[in-house]
Amino acid sequence: MSKLRVESFTVSLDGFGAGPDQDLNHPLGVGGTSLHGWAFATQTIQQQLMGSDSGETGIDNDFAARGFHNVGAWILGRNMFGPVRGPWPDESWRGWWGENPVYHVPVFVLTNHARAPLVMDGGTTFHFVTEGITTALGRAREAAGGKDVRLGGGVNIIQQYLRQRLIDEMHIAIAPVLLGSGERLFQGINLPALGYACTKHEASPRATHVVISRL
């Protein structure tokens, strides 16, 4: 069966997966951008996000690249899709990524507020799912057509899927920065009790990469 995977999700040394006070100017929360220095330096992210041919190869790039391998659909929490809270006031918010988003596959956005699907350029369609994480996973698996489903986050959504043991593996990057506050990825989560273990560990000068797998 296709896997549910978290990839390139980065936490600070003090365990935060995003800074506090996300808004239009701070998509990753205040200070959150500093987490992703390792990723922005890679050839993979330079190509995928910036359309640039620059960027580094090596361990960081290998991990960034695996995040795009065999992915047939994505699941995002609503806050990863945008800064709008509560009922959608109109259709104007179309994601952080412009008219041709980086996904190029169906993306299922978990929200409490229904909205018609958004068909974007380049193969990305945003589907808004109000029936919860299990329904979103079922729809994403179907849309992925045998490929894996990548769970983008944020912290709250990852925790919900972890508590149900629905995540097959997580690549977590630990960045050498301190955030001080925000959302802690593993707060209140007992990973060994849920049957997870660290199965891979590699580090670069920019980040430590681990893979946490369901046994």
Add this chain to the structure above:
Amino acid sequence: MSKLRVESFTVSLDGFGAGPDQDLNHPLGVGGTSLHGWAFATQTIQQQLMGSDSGETGIDNDFAARGFHNVGAWILGRNMFGPVRGPWPDESWRGWWGENPVYHVPVFVLTNHARAPLVMDGGTTFHFVTEGITTALGRAREAAGGKDVRLGGGVNIIQQYLRQRLIDEMHIAIAPVLLGSGERLFQGINLPALGYACTKHEASPRATHVVISRL
């Protein structure tokens, strides 16, 4: 002035500095020993703890070795000294380390229960301090005679010193293991707000080493 330093303090990927349920058979809490694989493999720890000539050199050993450099006194929380809780029933508990402990300098043990100093072989004397962290630091600095004071832990004591901004630098090792529960080193601590930043970052296959310094 001499520094107050935390050295070789190891946390799990999920942020715990010790496992739960410390007792006589589990000095580091259940599962806590797995944190210290990187240290036990080093030449420094093999020499200091085991009196052995084996052990590895390299990044891990460099960090283990710096923990013993220029240290004139130690401070320990009582739970690092032993598993006895509440008033001392008698004088029989003399630490985890036998008659010739690894310290070879004065060690100040923070406790709520007074006890006469314990003079051990090899230069280690355990002093029991009931007047709190500031007094313990003052006495340790005096005893250190210009050298630094090393703060051994545990988590609770490190947090107390951090909140008072009394720690100059901390070498923290992150081990690729999951503990699931126990004491989280940075729970409730906002390091950037306290004026701390990550100033060094190096990784080996066994652990990621960071230094967090007061700016």
